[in-house]
Amino acid sequence: MSEPVVAETANAAPPLLAVEHLSMRFGGLVAIDDVSFNVVDRAITAIIGPNGAGKTTVFNCLTGFYKPTVGRLTLNHPAKGRLFLERMDGFRIAQQAGVARTFQNIRLFPAMTVLENLIVAQHNKLMKASRFTIGGLLRFPGYRHAEKAAIDLACYWLDRVGLTERADMPASGLSYGQQRRAEIARAMCIEPVLLCLDEPAAGLNPRETGELRELLLAIKEQHRIGIILIEHDMSVVMGISDLIVVFDYGRKIAEGTPAQIRRDPTVIRAYLGEESGEADDLVAEAIHSEPA
Numbered sequence: 652m653s654e655p656v657v658a659e660t661a662n663a664a665p666p667l668l669a670v671e672h673l674s675m676r677f678g679g680l681v682a683i684d685d686v687s688f689n690v691v692d693r694a695i696t697a698i699i700g701p702n703g704a705g706k707t708t709v710f711n712c713l714t715g716f717y718k719p720t721v722g723r724l725t726l727n728h729p730a731k732g733r734l735f736l737e738r739m740d741g742f743r744i745a746q747q748a749g750v751a752r753t754f755q756n757i758r759l760f761p762a763m764t765v766l767e768n769l770i771v772a773q774h775n776k777l778m779k780a781s782r783f784t785i786g787g788l789l790r791f792p793g794y795r796h797a798e799k800a801a802i803d804l805a806c807y808w809l810d811r812v813g814l815t816e817r818a819d820m821p822a823s824g825l826s827y828g829q830q831r832r833a834e835i836a837r838a839m840c841i842e843p844v845l846l847c848l849d850e851p852a853a854g855l856n857p858r859e860t861g862e863l864r865e866l867l868l869a870i871k872e873q874h875r876i877g878i879i880l881i882e883h884d885m886s887v888v889m890g891i892s893d894l895i896v897v898f899d900y901g902r903k904i905a906e907g908t909p910a911q912i913r914r915d916p917t918v919i920r921a922y923l924g925e926e927s928g929e930a931d932d933l934v935a936e937a938i939h940s941e942p943a
């Protein structure tokens with residue numbers, strides 16, 4: 652097993668996230684097998700691999716949906732120091748560690764307005780400010796201040812993703828591409844240090860895909876967070892990733908820059924298989940495609 656490309660050294664700052672020897676078993680099925688890699692902030696780290704390779708399972712371990720069978724997930728939080736995610740409950744991972752995620756299948760609250768979806772994401776802050784309800788009911792000044800800050804933050808992110816005009820519309824009324832953007836805005840409302848995006852380009856048309864790429868690059872440049880991207884659209888992966896980690900059958904088979912991954916024979920073999928058919932050729936073409 653190769654070691655992470657971004658290795659921790661005596662002089663270098665530790666990575667934002669260190670995944671070390673992560674394994675996840677479901678009965679006899681080994682979904683992730685002794686995987687290690689690092690994620691740094693102000694960078695986009697893509698996880699790619701064929702269907703069933705274990706990509707989403709990594710997110711589920713990082714965000715507390717699953718407890719890893721083995722392994723250490725160390726988040727070096729800029730304000731809170733070292734946090735071991737594998738020991739934390741899911742709600743604390745979002746609330747205290749600042750790890751936010753979006754889902755392969757969009758999970759907005761459909762009957763709530765778009766703005767309400769973004770405010771609900773900040774309920775931890777609001778609950779605290781309301782002193783767990785009384786302060787909210789009586790509208791203490793501290794609560795009103797927190798409520799205004801939550802609305803301002805939601806409006807900021809609605810603007811960033813181009814949904815200001817849709818703020819008062821039920822989330823179910825958004826187009827598919829708008830829902831994907833609203834999910835990212837909602838995740839950013841928890842002010843994460845690590846943003847995990849599960850197939851954000853799935854189902855988007857080429858224009859929306861282009862807008863998504865611009866949005867992710869802008870978030871990377873303007874906010875001090877790390878982004879992990881699971882994505883099948885190779886034009887997105889190759890176009891915006893700083894580092895790519897490749898999975899196959901639960902194992903990490905390669906790690907490198909887009910240029911390195913594009914010409915890695917192990918990666919090409921994993922996508923092509925032994926006998927390459929027409930569909931496989933399309934995948935190979937995608938790996939080799941230049942960013943649009």
Ligand SMILES: Nc1ncnc2c1ncn2[C@@H]1O[C@H](COP(=O)(O)OP(=O)(O)OP(=O)(O)O)[C@@H](O)[C@H]1O
Nearest residue numbers: 677680681682700701702703704705706707708709
């Ligand atoms: N809760 C679970 N119980 C049993 N098996 C599971 C569970 N979650 C995932 N798996 C299995 O683990 C393996 C990896 O699944 P995972 O969803 O992580 O793959 P993936 O790389 O994200 O695939 P895709 O690209 O299709 O989303 C698959 O064989 C899947 O069936």
